[in-house]
Amino acid sequence: MVLDSTNPIIEVKDVSFRYDLRSSTETLSSINFSVQKGEWVAIIGNNGSGKSTLAGILLGLYKPQFGSVTIAGYELNEETKWEIRKRMGIVFQNPDNQFIGSTVEDDVAFGLENLNMPYEQMKMRVYEALHMVDMYDYRHADPTRLSGGQKQRVAIAGLLALQPEILLLDEAFVMLDPKSRKDLLKTLQKLKSRHQLTIISITHDMNEAASSDRIIVLKNGTISSIGTPKEVFSKELDFEAPFTEKLRRILQMKGRNVPNTYMSEEEMVEWLWK
Template sequence: MRAFFVYGTLSEGITLRDEERGKFMKEPIISIRHVYFRYPEQQSDALHDISLDVAQGEWLAIVGHNGSGKSTLAKMLNGLHYPREGEVMISGFPLKEEYVWEIRRRLGMVFQNPDNQFVGTTVQDDVAFGLENNGVPHDIMVRRVEESLQRVGMLDFLNQEPHHLSGGQKQRVAIAGVIALQPDIILLDEATSMLDPLGREEVLSTVRELKEEQKLTVISITHDLEEAARADRIIVLNQGSVYHEGTPDDIFQMNKELIQLGLDVPFPIKLGEALRRQGFDIQGGHLTEEELVRELWTSNFKK
């Protein structure tokens, strides 16, 4: 079952405890203050004095090597972990047991392996499952299923069995299941790591379009800096703490530091630097292959 499902009955446009939400609601949409977390079997903190904000409508990438704390932070944002110390506010609610289902209704999570997310025998059944779980009326549910599949370009696969889809198509169906629930935030937890380059491009382009159309907030938890280059802002985690944050341009200027942290800079940046060392007259800061090709074309490949 997807972790963002909520048990209970909701009618269209009605939310639980909206009067209580008003007591807590304040910008930014996510606020984390001095958070510590430690697994019972470990001697050191998995998260150590983490403080960060996520603005409504931004795309934030959280990157780090294995063991940096990014997966622990993703689980905390979905209410699977609670801080040992500190405070987490998500979409107007404090991360506490009594509000965890409200948080999960407002924060939709797309996981690494799409096959682990499917529960329906057809694409439409799978997208409808979360809506049924929320008690959404049938006519509204049908409309939302079709609208969400249309938005991710999968409406033609309505009656297809999920296991017949490609990896990128499966992940787009998983995203449709999230957006059908109309969350405030989409959390991608290594959601493209098992996809080939084409599938990765399909998913990231879909997320970007949805973000712009619906003013969604997107959080991408990843070790892939080419994916992180799509974000508005990047936070680098190291040993459970915030190591650095800034725009993609800012972060990728830390070339050697990123490599020392166990991360790899995007291929277009490495290629651009190699070409400059060979004397080609091109500017730096190209985060995508398209940007680098455009620069090479306009510079006429001059040395």
């Protein structure tokens, strides 16, 4: 993947925030990072690390006391936040809270109807979005009767129909079973690759984080480290490791001659077959 590092689609500079202005304790302190178009960045951290607060700042729900946030060329403020939100889709952990329509295709079309989009154009957008997430065959189904993974696919299709530049996943995999989680991760990887979709995932799921291009680790409101999954999981031992890293460590403890660094799922399979 070739990224244009000169023009990041998201840039966070020296952001600090505290909920109680009378307190000297900051929830976030001097946060700096950038995200390139077409990149998937996961933000991880224990409870109280500041993940949810950072997500709220990116959405314009909270205003930092210091620093600036620039998204899609706009510096985030009260005047620009609505323009920025047109370029950003948000997927929450419970898709049931996002359904409006009585059928899957009605639900995907809802946002487009609010834009007064012409019918034929709207029909094509819905068709394309449902095919992107492999849910076209369910277009006439009641979305509330779908499985958890299917519901999240429909929620994502509704956002993709609006053609956002950025997809923000806020603990979007929490309620999914392992198979649905794995299938949805593959779908998002495919969408990112084909459509240069930028993904920010706020997550406790280390397997989800392992699917990203880079990981930002928050600890006590500051960035502890930023790097690829290989770099982060090789040195950040405070977090539950993704499955392949757990397996590598177990094999290492049993005296097996395994590589000394983190391996992706593909690398682990290749190594096991040697």
